[in-house]
Amino acid sequence: MQRLSTSDAGFEKAFAAIVDARRSSDDDVAADVRAIIENVREKGDAALGDYTQRFDRHVLTSDADWRIGAEECREAYEALDSELRDGLELAAERIRAYHAAQLPENRDYTDEAGVRLGARWTPVDAAGLYVPGGRAAYPSSLLMNAIPAKVAGVKRLAVVTPTPDGNVNPLVLAAAHVAGIDEIWRVGGAQAIAALAYGTERIARVDVITGPGNAWVAEAKRQMFGVVGIDMVAGPSEILVIADGDNHPEWIAADLLSQAEHDPTSQSILITDDADFAGRVQDAVARQLHDLPTGETALASWDAHGVILVVGDLSEAPALANRLAAEHVELAVADPEALLPQIRHAGSVFLGRTTPEAVGDYVAGPNHVLPTGRRARFASGLSVLDFMKRTSFISASDDALRAIGPAAVALAEAEGLPAHAKSISLRLT
Amino acid sequence: MQRLSTSDAGFEKAFAAIVDARRSSDDDVAADVRAIIENVREKGDAALGDYTQRFDRHVLTSDADWRIGAEECREAYEALDSELRDGLELAAERIRAYHAAQLPENRDYTDEAGVRLGARWTPVDAAGLYVPGGRAAYPSSLLMNAIPAKVAGVKRLAVVTPTPDGNVNPLVLAAAHVAGIDEIWRVGGAQAIAALAYGTERIARVDVITGPGNAWVAEAKRQMFGVVGIDMVAGPSEILVIADGDNHPEWIAADLLSQAEHDPTSQSILITDDADFAGRVQDAVARQLHDLPTGETALASWDAHGVILVVGDLSEAPALANRLAAEHVELAVADPEALLPQIRHAGSVFLGRTTPEAVGDYVAGPNHVLPTGRRARFASGLSVLDFMKRTSFISASDDALRAIGPAAVALAEAEGLPAHAKSISLRLT
Numbered sequence: 001m002q003r004l005s006t007s008d009a010g011f012e013k014a015f016a017a018i019v020d021a022r023r024s025s026d027d028d029v030a031a032d033v034r035a036i037i038e039n040v041r042e043k044g045d046a047a048l049g050d051y052t053q054r055f056d057r058h059v060l061t062s063d064a065d066w067r068i069g070a071e072e073c074r075e076a077y078e079a080l081d082s083e084l085r086d087g088l089e090l091a092a093e094r095i096r097a098y099h100a101a102q103l104p105e106n107r108d109y110t111d112e113a114g115v116r117l118g119a120r121w122t123p124v125d126a127a128g129l130y131v132p133g134g135r136a137a138y139p140s141s142l143l144m145n146a147i148p149a150k151v152a153g154v155k156r157l158a159v160v161t162p163t164p165d166g167n168v169n170p171l172v173l174a175a176a177h178v179a180g181i182d183e184i185w186r187v188g189g190a191q192a193i194a195a196l197a198y199g200t201e202r203i204a205r206v207d208v209i210t211g212p213g214n215a216w217v218a219e220a221k222r223q224m225f226g227v228v229g230i231d232m233v234a235g236p237s238e239i240l241v242i243a244d245g246d247n248h249p250e251w252i253a254a255d256l257l258s259q260a261e262h263d264p265t266s267q268s269i270l271i272t273d274d275a276d277f278a279g280r281v282q283d284a285v286a287r288q289l290h291d292l293p294t295g296e297t298a299l300a301s302w303d304a305h306g307v308i309l310v311v312g313d314l315s316e317a318p319a320l321a322n323r324l325a326a327e328h329v330e331l332a333v334a335d336p337e338a339l340l341p342q343i344r345h346a347g348s349v350f351l352g353r354t355t356p357e358a359v360g361d362y363v364a365g366p367n368h369v370l371p372t373g374r375r376a377r378f379a380s381g382l383s384v385l386d387f388m389k390r391t392s393f394i395s396a397s398d399d400a401l402r403a404i405g406p407a408a409v410a411l412a413e414a415e416g417l418p419a420h421a422k423s424i425s426l427r428l429t
Numbered sequence: 430m431q432r433l434s435t436s437d438a439g440f441e442k443a444f445a446a447i448v449d450a451r452r453s454s455d456d457d458v459a460a461d462v463r464a465i466i467e468n469v470r471e472k473g474d475a476a477l478g479d480y481t482q483r484f485d486r487h488v489l490t491s492d493a494d495w496r497i498g499a500e501e502c503r504e505a506y507e508a509l510d511s512e513l514r515d516g517l518e519l520a521a522e523r524i525r526a527y528h529a530a531q532l533p534e535n536r537d538y539t540d541e542a543g544v545r546l547g548a549r550w551t552p553v554d555a556a557g558l559y560v561p562g563g564r565a566a567y568p569s570s571l572l573m574n575a576i577p578a579k580v581a582g583v584k585r586l587a588v589v590t591p592t593p594d595g596n597v598n599p600l601v602l603a604a605a606h607v608a609g610i611d612e613i614w615r616v617g618g619a620q621a622i623a624a625l626a627y628g629t630e631r632i633a634r635v636d637v638i639t640g641p642g643n644a645w646v647a648e649a650k651r652q653m654f655g656v657v658g659i660d661m662v663a664g665p666s667e668i669l670v671i672a673d674g675d676n677h678p679e680w681i682a683a684d685l686l687s688q689a690e691h692d693p694t695s696q697s698i699l700i701t702d703d704a705d706f707a708g709r710v711q712d713a714v715a716r717q718l719h720d721l722p723t724g725e726t727a728l729a730s731w732d733a734h735g736v737i738l739v740v741g742d743l744s745e746a747p748a749l750a751n752r753l754a755a756e757h758v759e760l761a762v763a764d765p766e767a768l769l770p771q772i773r774h775a776g777s778v779f780l781g782r783t784t785p786e787a788v789g790d791y792v793a794g795p796n797h798v799l800p801t802g803r804r805a806r807f808a809s810g811l812s813v814l815d816f817m818k819r820t821s822f823i824s825a826s827d828d829a830l831r832a833i834g835p836a837a838v839a840l841a842e843a844e845g846l847p848a849h850a851k852s853i854s855l856r857l858t
Contacts, residue, residue, distance in 0.1 A: 226662030229807035233655030351824035366821035378658035395780035
């Protein structure tokens, strides 16, 4: 953990290093991923079977080896504690409501020149969702990816998920049941992304692929960008807590650790104007780490990437926050409203002392798939728009073409595109 | 040119081959582009200077070698024919009006559980626009990229454009004047994309890069995706004309050639229900090719990729069009309205006999930067959204957290994320 103060002589240099740091493991998996993709593209299911046996120790032979049925998902759901069932249902309902209100409006109008113009939004035909196996198999992620696609109107949703040694995560199956998914393939890794992008004998290709994954999955998605749509390049995630001295140190410590427990590459940053409070949070983090079942991961993250930054005045915080462009920003201050408009680059903002980031991971409604690694400078969280596309349309009457056509003819000729000019001028004679 | 009929025995196979064809030149430039990017990232302006001297035969020494000033753009504008000046102004005004209406609305509401939820759209801080030199240096493209960024509220717009042998295209400068751009760098290729993405001593880094370019530029953008936002992976473009037999064959021929003249990899496809009309269009294309100054390119495209497809009934056309997912679709039929809702995958649709595609390239208003190479299945044309990002926000009162928090605690514990659970449960006690 690094402790800084804006009044330190070396502050700017130290802060710039934090902003520019690449926290990702620099595994160069690009070449391996390229080979896997080419192999799946050429050999289809046979290649998928080979990789799945090799990487997941799962043999794909019968239909049941390949695919998990809707019945199995329903059974997993019914076997859950009612508390968890209710939790999944509440989360799904709130995610659905928030995303339904995101549906974009079509446009259709005729302007003063008499040209009818518009744009129509339509869903993609098919989306693929990657759901990690193992440690990061989160039912909440399945809901956060699947529900926006469903709300967008996507007809076919195909989930791919590795089942190492044949093990499936019943919570993920239960979430699939809640989300209404009936196509789940027991494949993972770069090979699963390739199968979704190009299609195989069994798995029909999709148009968009979303969902989190390890370095191989992320690189495969990056390589398939353009063949299909993808949500984003995901990287290590982060939280920035801006807190005054009137917060409970234990609360803020838990918030910082909730990010740190995800992964050793996660980053938790506290900005406060109260140096004593900063010390109390630091102590609380140390205490909580001691008892935390995920303490090993959280400690690795906090040690390597944690930052406590003391400012002279909280009015300095927004400028620093905008340079960090964090995935999650908590405003644990007396008047979060006053700060909100100044936070221009952030994936999601959590206002006030009783809005811990974790509530947004599950049940608040907005998507928890958010831009990481400073990408909030230019990227947005997952939304229904990631599963839709817009088609513009133009309709010019004869009169309208006479009004605007000659300008287009002049520009086309100046650009050296005579057939463009002719396609208009023929209609003007 | 390939002529097909849906009644041919081999139709499905031939059509599938057209849908799946990769028309791009398969230059494997990825490794070279990677080396250029790394070099610019490490050595900055020195590397930019080396590459610009080598590839563009332009030496970057003085400030004027590096950068084109606003004054030079104004002079280029003033030196234009008034017809062209008016054309650029009309285009700019109409593009501005169409894109202004695209600005998304923010959201801010409190739901029944008492949770305040919302989303705020903000522009990126800086955008970089690539403008090709040489044959494809189109002022219209500059307007189509720059104006949406300006409308989005982007404060800084940096244009990069190669000036081979020191030559600049005055029309492009004039368009820059019209668009209000005052930062133009005389660099191009993958090295210019790297400079925009990582920044150099002279060129500050940007957040989003848009604009067309050759294979090297496209690959550089693809590699920088994630470091910055990019508009899309551009490929060879295409037009699909759906026409009944009541059209003038010369008009439709000109429309097909307006796409073909762009590039030998462009594709023009006619679908008609009238075999005689198909023949008349084919003849008209041959005649027009003879006189066309861009005939060599257009012929290469038409020979290699042109398709005339005769259907038994125009009701077959939408399903074929959706498989082709073309960049541009013309509906040159008596009742284009009836077909429009069935065209689900298209970049832009042009309705009726007096709406040639070329009008949309210049002055209609909607963006002419559109998804190519079947990507209209999942991608949209350039819009203000490409220069903005959305930040969600959540505010839970103490009561609201008590209403939805326990479900989040249960889910977090089930996912094995105890610090997530604790950050909420501490606030509930």
